[in-house]
Amino acid sequence: MIEISSDVIRGYNDTMILSILLKAPSYGYEISKEIKQISDGKYVIKETTLYSAFTRMEKNGYIESFVANPDPEGNGKKRTYYRVTAAGEDYYHQKCEEWELTKEVIQKFINN
């Protein structure tokens, strides 16, 4: 079984996280499960990588956090949710364009 090294993914963790948050605000644990599920178990983000991405992206103004209960009745442990800002959405789209270009470039060096 081939595994994806994180060095390859590096620089795209933020994009993946933003992609998920653009559908709906979410929090760490849920996002990590979604990344695993969307990638068919092929990529599992490390906890520390994920949480440090939150810190970085919030500092960069790409996401905003808010603390809330899991359900409206106020049950369960409070979580830190994140939502994407306008700047974050711009950044995401920029990264998507960049990805198309990168893909083309790397492809030229593969299996030649």
Next chain:
Amino acid sequence: MIEISSDVIRGYNDTMILSILLKAPSYGYEISKEIKQISDGKYVIKETTLYSAFTRMEKNGYIESFVANPDPEGNGKKRTYYRVTAAGEDYYHQKCEEWELTKEVIQKFINN
């Protein structure tokens, strides 16, 4: 003009270099020009990135170096040429497989 950030490329510089060296042994300056040319000017590898990749890959046993003159008459300044080892070729093919997988995974998070 969109530019490719090196964080994205990170982890694929070695693969690009090996791809070029598999066609024929080469040296720093020539490889950097080839990367630029093959990528249609979209990616220009930094000198220090390139030379440190040589050091790393030689240490890892993926490439071997030899010093030679540019032409058989012994004119011109000597250069350090590199050729790919058997281990390096294996590594290259492994990275190519990994790339196909990575591409699929990242693609799932793009423009959704």
Next chain:
DNA sequence: TGACTTACTATGTCTGTCGTAGTATATTTA
């Protein structure tokens, strides 16, 4: 002759990733 190209080496900084460890609540299972 002087600018420019070629062909490097040395050194130190930065950033994202990740290993390790710890805290604490909530839920499930024996």
Next chain:
DNA sequence: TAAATATACTACGACAGACATAGTAAGTCA
């Protein structure tokens, strides 16, 4: 009901690859 497991984080330090900066030195061309 106690123990195990899942959830939901924070703190800290190490590491590797990329890169900025700087310098050396030979060869080429105007």
